[in-house]
Amino acid sequence: MRIAWGITGAGHLLKESVNILVELSKTHEVTILLSGAGEEVLKMYGLFETVKKLTGGKYRELVLEADQHASFPMTGRFSLGTYDILVVSPTTSNTIGKIVNGIADTLITNAVAQSGKGMVKTYIIPVDMESGDLQTVLPSKLELDTCQDCEICEAAAACPSNAITPGVEINLLKCEGCGACQVACSFGAVTGGKLITIHMRDIDIQNTAKLSEIEGINVLNHPSDLNII
Ligand SMILES: Cc1cc2nc3c(=O)[nH]c(=O)nc-3n(C[C@H](O)[C@H](O)[C@H](O)COP(=O)(O)O)c2cc1C
The missing domain is CATH 3.40.50.1950 (Flavin prenyltransferase-like)
Known part of the structure; x- marks a missing residue:
């Protein structure tokens, strides 16, 4: 076919x-x-x-x-x-x-x-x-509650696309979803595949x-x- x-x-x-x-x-x-x-x-x-x-x-x-x-x-x-x-x-x-x-x-x-x-x-x-709430999955996300705003950001250094502004956010238009940032951050401040609830x-x-x-x-x-x- x-x-x-x-x-x-x-x-x-x-x-x-x-x-x-x-x-x-x-x-x-x-x-x-x-x-x-x-x-x-x-x-x-x-x-x-x-x-x-x-x-x-x-x-x-x-x-x-x-x-x-x-x-x-x-x-x-x-x-x-x-x-x-x-x-x-x-x-x-x-x-x-x-x-x-x-x-x-x-x-x-x-x-x-x-x-x-x-x-x-x-x-x-x-x-x-269907109406109601739905669980959906996010791409890589810098969690500001966990981020220690380190002098040298390991996640930003590991990013091959230069997509991370330390202590601020990940520019998703540059992100290629490789996940290197999630592995690199010692504080687990970058999540990937996090579930959130959205309303339909x-x-x-x-x-x-x-x-x-x-x-x-x-x-x-x-x-x-x-x-x-
Ligand atoms: C990370 C991310 C995830 C998205 N997920 C959805 C989604 O699940 N459902 C949806 O309707 N729009 C979602 N959007 C928004 C659409 O990409 C946006 O409305 C876009 O204009 C749709 O264009 P298209 O219908 O031509 O593909 C998402 C956007 C981003 C950045």
């Missing part, structure tokens, strides 16, 4: 999505599409290289939003029968909000719109499914509910629900 897989800028369900993507890539041709935020967030969680390694060769491409400019020429493939299915996982509330309102101004929302026009079956795994907004839950009403779109709860492997 030839699959197009879109990743948006969500930390929630990201690792789970990449795990399924790795499995699918063993037996299927998978083209991976990253929204601008998807690319950034993959790097923050240290998963960009894992995804990049899955690509190389015809229809095993890594398509970056930044390379597709404003008209996303690559998404024309969805009208030409190139792909059997499109999967978007994880899907941010931002992308869901745009899809349900017919907006197609990002690589991923455009791919979904073109898939609808080309009758390509689309599977979407939203991060915001009603508008996002309502938008997710509207998704299932769009023809050609199938909404799944979790990437492991993709039983196409």
